[in-house]
Amino acid sequence: MKITLLTVGKTDKEWVKEGLGIYVSRLKHYVPFSISEIPELKNVSSLSREQIKSREGDLILKAVKPADELILLDEHGKEYSSVDWARIMEDKLARSGKDIIFVIGGAYGFSKEVYDRSNGKISLSKMTFSHQMVRVIFAEQLYRAFTIIKGEPYHHE
Numbered sequence: 001m002k003i004t005l006l007t008v009g010k011t012d013k014e015w016v017k018e019g020l021g022i023y024v025s026r027l028k029h030y031v032p033f034s035i036s037e038i039p040e041l042k043n044v045s046s047l048s049r050e051q052i053k054s055r056e057g058d059l060i061l062k063a064v065k066p067a068d069e070l071i072l073l074d075e076h077g078k079e080y081s082s083v084d085w086a087r088i089m090e091d092k093l094a095r096s097g098k099d100i101i102f103v104i105g106g107a108y109g110f111s112k113e114v115y116d117r118s119n120g121k122i123s124l125s126k127m128t129f130s131h132q133m134v135r136v137i138f139a140e141q142l143y144r145a146f147t148i149i150k151g152e153p154y155h156h157e
Helices: 014-027 049-062 082-095 112-117 131-149
Strands: 003-008 033-038 069-078 100-104 120-122
Touching: 003 049, 003 131, 014 033, 014 131, 033 049, 049 112, 069 112, 082 131, 100 131
Parallel strands: 003 033, 003 100, 069 100, 069 120
Antiparallel strands: none
16 A cells, blocks of 8 residues: 555645655655645636536546545545544555545645545645645645554644
8 A cells, every 4th residue: 555645736836845855755764655646727717616627637636546545635625633543544554455646736636526535634724824834734644644553652632
């Protein structure tokens, strides 16, 4: 099983790249982990929000195989404590065997087709973060989950 973080748009902030680099290298000690970026759409000023979501949705769905588990990072998703999140991940690792793709959508969210295909939604917070920051926050929380699973001293209760 491998885990992929799929994002709409490239990582364009140097500090985000540095933070991601730290957690990507740490995560690779626990699980095959990668980040895949779908380029932002060009010339969208004449498109509606729904058209943008639909086009981004098509690109997201093309990046997902039928057997993959697709989890959306979504403001309406379920929130977990870090310990609960670790238990969810531990269960997925033990039971699923499927590759898991976590998706950070574009500025307007996901198309209906992406929601229909998804296997779940999680929210990192009730607060709103930039799509750039979410990348680092998610990678850190995934790393934290693995350290909790392994009983390592990174997380303090």
